[in-house]
């Protein structure tokens with residue numbers, strides 16, 4: 031999940047900031063790059079979630095009990111909702127035309143806000159797990 035949130039998502043947001051002032055073809059290509067990097071981030075996050083969820087289930091443990099688990103759960107749903115908003119925001123894919131024209135600026139604004147919120151919340155989620163005994167053990171090895 032860290033590779034998805036801290037690696038690919040950070041890189042994907044950098045590419046989004048870089049296309050702010052682009053127009054035409056270069057903007058479309060930059061958005062495509064942003065989209066693919068964010069798809070990689072979502073795949074990593076989904077796989078990480080699946081691994082931790084299955085591991086807990088196999089060991090008969092409860093889900094989402096710690097603060098890290100609760101905030102991480104919200105963070106994971108945000109990481110699913112954000113790319114959906116991005117897919118709607120990318121005019122080349124045509125999905126946005128299914129929605130009323132006056133909504134378009136709002137959809138794009140929502141995608142930008144959700145993107146930043148998801149990434150910033152991920153930084154908090156990572157901090158919340160640092161006192162966990164499994165992380166402390168790794169610290170002792172090093």
Ligand code: HEM
Nearest residue numbers: 046047050061065068112113116117119120138142145146
């Ligand atoms: C977790 C996944 C994603 C995150 C965190 C994310 C984040 C962001 C952020 C922060 C911006 C705003 C950059 C700025 O301030 O100008 C942005 C813009 C944009 N993103 Fe994403 N994005 C994600 C996935 C996607 C996907 C899958 C697509 C599909 C191609 C996409 C398409 C776009 C488009 C078209 C814009 C420009 C919107 C506008 O014109 O205002 N995004 N994204």
